[in-house]
Amino acid sequence: MDLFLQQSANAVALGGIYALLALGLAVVFSIMGLINFAHGELMTISGYVLMYCGIAAVPFPLAVILAIGAAILAAIAMERIAFRPVRGSSGATLLVTSFAIAMILQMLFQNLISARSQPVLLPAILSESVTIFGLIIGVNKIAAIISTIVMLIFLDWFMTKQKTGIAMRAAAEDFSIARLMGIHANTVIAGAFALSGLLAGVAAVLWVSQRASVDPLMGFTPVLKAFIAAILGGLGSLKGAVAGGFLLAFIEVYLSAFLPHGMQEFREPIGLAIVVLVLLFRPNGLLPAKTLAAEKV
Amino acid sequence: MKKILLSTVLAFAMVTTASAETLKIGLATAQSGGLAPYDVPVVTGLKIAVEELNAAGGIMGKINIELIEKDMRSDVAQTIIAVQELVDAEVSVIVLPCDADPSLAVTGIVDEAKIPAISTCASSPTLPLIGGDFVFANFPGDNVQATVSASWAYEQGYKSAFILYSPDTQYTTLPLYFADVIKALGGSVVGTETYSLGQPDFSSIATKIAAISPQPDIVMTSAYEPDFPSFLKALRAAGVTSQVIGSDGIDSPTTFSLGKVGENVVFTTAGHATKGSELEKFNALFKQKTGKDSDTVFNAVGYDLIKVIEAAVISAGGSTDSQAIRDAIAELENVQGATSLITYKGTTGMPVRQVSIIRVKDGERELVGQPAPVADLIPAPRMQ
CATH class of the missing domain: 3.40.50.2300 (Response regulator)
Structure with a gap:
C-alpha cells in the first residue's frame, strides 16, 4: 500500500509537469490550430538562461524569473518572426514551420553554445527530500506539484476574469465573429504565445531541476509527451490538456512500477497502446474542446 | 603544341x-x-x-x-x-x-x-x-570497463548489486557485463531494471530500489546525460545510499557539478591526468x-x-x-x-587500453586506481 501511495505521489508530480507542457501546446492550438513543435525549444532557451545565471552566480529565484521571462519573450518573437507571415495557411504549413523553427534553434544552440550537455547549478535544497505521512517526496517534486496548482489557478483566473483571456476564449470559439466584435487578432495570438511561453518556462525550470543539465536537443522529449497528453485529453481543450497530462503520467509511472519484470522492456509500447485504447472509446480525447470544428486563423 | x-x-x-x-x-x-x-x-x-x-x-x-x-x-x-x-x-x-x-x-x-x-x-x-x-x-571496451569496476567493487566489500540498463543502444547494456563479472566473483545481483533513453522520470524506479530489503551495496548503470543525473537525483531523493557506479558516458562536467548528490559516485573512463x-x-x-x-x-x-x-x-x-x-x-x-x-595486436579490433577508475570528491575528480583487469574475468562480447 505504501509503495502504491509512493508511486502515486511520483505520478502526480510528473503529471503536473506534463499538464503544464500540454497546456502550452493547447493554448496556441485552441486559437491558431497550430501544434507548435518548437515549444520544446522555448524550454531549452529557459534551460540555457538558468545555466548562464548559475555561472554568473545570479540568485536562484531571480534566475527562475529570468528563465521564465526569456521563454515568454522567445515565444512572442517566434510568433512575430515565424508564424505571423504564415498565419491562415494550411495546418501542414504551420506544422512544417514549427519543425523548421525547432531545427534552426537546435542548430544554433549546438553551434553557438555547445554540442555537449552543459551543467546547470541548482540549489542543494532541490535535491533534498522530505517525509510527509510516511511518504518520501523530493523537494523538486513538491515544487512541481505546487507550481502546477499555482499555474492552473492563475490560468483559470486569466481565462475567466481577464479581458485578454476572455478574448482568447472567444477567439478559440469563433475567430471571425470575435474579430467582428472588435477583438484584435494580433493581441489575442501574441497573448496566446506569451501564455504558452510562460507555461514552457515554468515547465522548463521543473524539468531542468530534475536533470541538472541542458543540451541542444533537450526540448524533444517534453514536446512529444505534451503532444501525446494533449491528444489524449482532447486537442485544443485546456481542461483536457490537464487531464491528459495527468493520465499519461499515471500510465507511465504505474507501468514502470507494477508491470512484471519480464515485460518492462515493452513498457512504452504498452503505455501507448493504452493511449490508443482510450482514444478508441473517446476519439476526441477525454474532455474534447466544444469548438473542435471551429474556424481557426 | x-x-x-x-x-x-x-x-x-x-x-x-x-x-x-x-x-x-x-x-x-x-x-x-x-x-x-x-x-x-x-x-x-x-x-x-x-x-x-x-x-x-x-x-x-x-x-x-x-x-x-x-x-x-x-x-x-x-x-x-x-x-x-x-x-x-x-x-x-x-x-x-x-x-x-x-x-x-x-x-x-x-x-x-x-x-x-x-x-x-x-x-x-x-x-x-x-x-x-x-x-x-x-x-576501452564495455566488457573491460565492467570487469575493472566490478573487480574494484568486490575488493571494497560491495557484493550485492542492482543494475539499471537500457536495451536501446549497445553501450547502455554495459551493466549486463557488470552483472556477469560480479556474479563470477561470488557477488550477487539483487535486481535489474530497464529504462528508455531520455526517459523523463526515474522516481518510480528509484522507489522500487528503495523498497528492496536489504539494500544493495551497489547500484550500477551506464546511463549518461540527461538520464544519469535524473536517475541519481531520484535515487538519492528516495533515500537510497548505496554506492553508485557508472561508466565513461558520465565523464562530463555535469557529473561534477551535482553537489551533494554527485559525491562519491565512481565511474570508469579512458584516462586520468596524473x-x-x-x-x-x-x-x-x-x-x-x-x-x-x-x-x-x-x-x-x-x-x-x-x-x-x-x-x-x-x-x-x-x-x-x-x-x-x-x-x-x-x-x-x-x-x-x-x-x-x-595495443591492437592480438585483439579483434577492440584495443587494449588502460581503464581509470574515478571518484567524484568535493566536486573534483579523484583517481581511485588504474588496475589492469584479470583477463579470465572479461566477459565475451554480448551479441544481440
Whole structure:
C-alpha cells in the first residue's frame, strides 16, 4: 500500500509537469490550430538562461524569473518572426514551420553554445527530500506539484476574469465573429504565445531541476509527451490538456512500477497502446474542446 | 603544341605528387544531433593532433594529413551516404561516429572498399567483432570497463548489486557485463531494471530500489546525460545510499557539478591526468590551441586516434595504401596516446587500453586506481 501511495505521489508530480507542457501546446492550438513543435525549444532557451545565471552566480529565484521571462519573450518573437507571415495557411504549413523553427534553434544552440550537455547549478535544497505521512517526496517534486496548482489557478483566473483571456476564449470559439466584435487578432495570438511561453518556462525550470543539465536537443522529449497528453485529453481543450497530462503520467509511472519484470522492456509500447485504447472509446480525447470544428486563423 | 602542353601538365602533376605526399582521412562523424556531444570533442582533439603533425612536416616528416569532413547528423542513413562519399573520394582511413549502432550500418561498405575504419569512441566490443577485419574501435571496451569496476567493487566489500540498463543502444547494456563479472566473483545481483533513453522520470524506479530489503551495496548503470543525473537525483531523493557506479558516458562536467548528490559516485573512463602523464601534456596543448580547458577525456581520445594512424603509417613504411594501413593497425603494440598505451595486436579490433577508475570528491575528480583487469574475468562480447 505504501509503495502504491509512493508511486502515486511520483505520478502526480510528473503529471503536473506534463499538464503544464500540454497546456502550452493547447493554448496556441485552441486559437491558431497550430501544434507548435518548437515549444520544446522555448524550454531549452529557459534551460540555457538558468545555466548562464548559475555561472554568473545570479540568485536562484531571480534566475527562475529570468528563465521564465526569456521563454515568454522567445515565444512572442517566434510568433512575430515565424508564424505571423504564415498565419491562415494550411495546418501542414504551420506544422512544417514549427519543425523548421525547432531545427534552426537546435542548430544554433549546438553551434553557438555547445554540442555537449552543459551543467546547470541548482540549489542543494532541490535535491533534498522530505517525509510527509510516511511518504518520501523530493523537494523538486513538491515544487512541481505546487507550481502546477499555482499555474492552473492563475490560468483559470486569466481565462475567466481577464479581458485578454476572455478574448482568447472567444477567439478559440469563433475567430471571425470575435474579430467582428472588435477583438484584435494580433493581441489575442501574441497573448496566446506569451501564455504558452510562460507555461514552457515554468515547465522548463521543473524539468531542468530534475536533470541538472541542458543540451541542444533537450526540448524533444517534453514536446512529444505534451503532444501525446494533449491528444489524449482532447486537442485544443485546456481542461483536457490537464487531464491528459495527468493520465499519461499515471500510465507511465504505474507501468514502470507494477508491470512484471519480464515485460518492462515493452513498457512504452504498452503505455501507448493504452493511449490508443482510450482514444478508441473517446476519439476526441477525454474532455474534447466544444469548438473542435471551429474556424481557426 | 598540344603534345607539349600535355607533357608539361603531366610533368607538373608528377612533381606535385612527389614533393607533397598526403594521407587522406575521411571523417563521417556527428557534427549535429544526438551523437554530437561525443563526436565533436573527439574531432576537436583529432584536429589538434593533425595540426601538430602537419606543422612538423607530416607523418615521418613528409606525409601531410588531409581531413575530409562529412556530417552524419547522428543519423544511420546519413552515415551510409557520408561513408560512401568518402570511399568515392579515395580516402585511406575512415573515422566512424562514436556509437556502435550507426557504425555497424557501414561495415559492409568499408569491408568491400578495403578501407580501415576507426570509430571515434564507441566502446561496445561487438562493433569490431561484427564489423570484420576493417573496423576498429578507439576506446576501452564495455566488457573491460565492467570487469575493472566490478573487480574494484568486490575488493571494497560491495557484493550485492542492482543494475539499471537500457536495451536501446549497445553501450547502455554495459551493466549486463557488470552483472556477469560480479556474479563470477561470488557477488550477487539483487535486481535489474530497464529504462528508455531520455526517459523523463526515474522516481518510480528509484522507489522500487528503495523498497528492496536489504539494500544493495551497489547500484550500477551506464546511463549518461540527461538520464544519469535524473536517475541519481531520484535515487538519492528516495533515500537510497548505496554506492553508485557508472561508466565513461558520465565523464562530463555535469557529473561534477551535482553537489551533494554527485559525491562519491565512481565511474570508469579512458584516462586520468596524473602528474607528468601524457594526458597532462595533452591538456596543456589543448589549452594552448583552443584557449579553453579540456573538460572531457574525449578530446584526448581524438588525439589518440591520429597517433594510432600515424603509428600505422610508420610501421607500413610510409605507405598510404589503405590495405597496408589496415594490416599495420592490426599489428600495433604499445602506441603512446594521450590517454594510455594502445595495443591492437592480438585483439579483434577492440584495443587494449588502460581503464581509470574515478571518484567524484568535493566536486573534483579523484583517481581511485588504474588496475589492469584479470583477463579470465572479461566477459565475451554480448551479441544481440
